Amino acid sequence: MRFGLTILRMLIGGLFFGHGAQKLFGAFGGHGVEATGEAFEQMGMRPGRRNAIAAGVSEAGGGLLLAAGAATPLAGAALTGTMSTAMWKVHREKGVWNTEGGYEYNLVLVAAIFAIVAEGPGALALPPRRGGLGWAFAQLAAGMGGAAVAMKLAESHPEESAAQPPTAPGANGAMPADAPADASVA
Numbered sequence: 089m090r091f092g093l094t095i096l097r098m099l100i101g102g103l104f105f106g107h108g109a110q111k112l113f114g115a116f117g118g119h120g121v122e123a124t125g126e127a128f129e130q131m132g133m134r135p136g137r138r139n140a141i142a143a144g145v146s147e148a149g150g151g152l153l154l155a156a157g158a159a160t161p162l163a164g165a166a167l168t169g170t171m172s173t174a175m176w177k178v179h180r181e182k183g184v185w186n187t188e189g190g191y192e193y194n195l196v197l198v199a200a201i202f203a204i205v206a207e208g209p210g211a212l213a214l215p216p217r218r219g220g221l222g223w224a225f226a227q228l229a230a231g232m233g234g235a236a237v238a239m240k241l242a243e244s245h246p247e248e249s250a251a252q253p254p255t256a257p258g259a260n261g262a263m264p265a266d267a268p269a270d271a272s273v274a
Contacts, residue, residue, distance in 0.1 A: 093210030101155025104167055108148025111140055131177045133242040146170045157213025161223040164205040168231025171198050202228055
């Protein structure tokens with residue numbers, strides 16, 4: 089089981105790192121900070137650029153920590169926070185199932201992260217090796233609570249986005265044709 093956890097955390101952590109790098113640097117076919125920030129603005133996450141950077145750092149940094157098996161509760165909280173935000177802002181109204189654009193996939197990732205933190209990081213992990221049910225519930229609460237605070241703060245700053253000039257082409261500030269419609273989805 090310990091080796092299975094290692095594979096799981098390395099895979100999930102590595103993919104989260106890549107998803108964060110898409111937001112931050114436009115790597116792996118991503119759209120980078122500007123386009124992701126514009127998408128966040130449209131979702132009410134203002135200022136969009138700052139929220140895009142926060143999401144990208146949470147995903148990339150949390151992914152690296154998770155993959156390394158280092159500070160897994162902290163990594164779990166960062167990743168649970170981004171998934172909670174994605175579920176609420178992007179997928180909630182579409183229901184559970186991914187086939188309809190729902191939050192099924194995000195929920196599976198949150199459950200997998202919870203399991204990794206509850207069981208500990210597995211073999212080949214960097215010290216300190218924190219884990220256990222208490223840590224798992226703590227990271228879940230911190231991630232969901234942090235997401236709730238971030239969304240509340242983002243929604244309370246509509247004037248900041250109005251002051252920023254649109255960077256997307258078009259009179260209505262629409263997203264570029266190649267920008268993701270759901271830039272916060274992992």
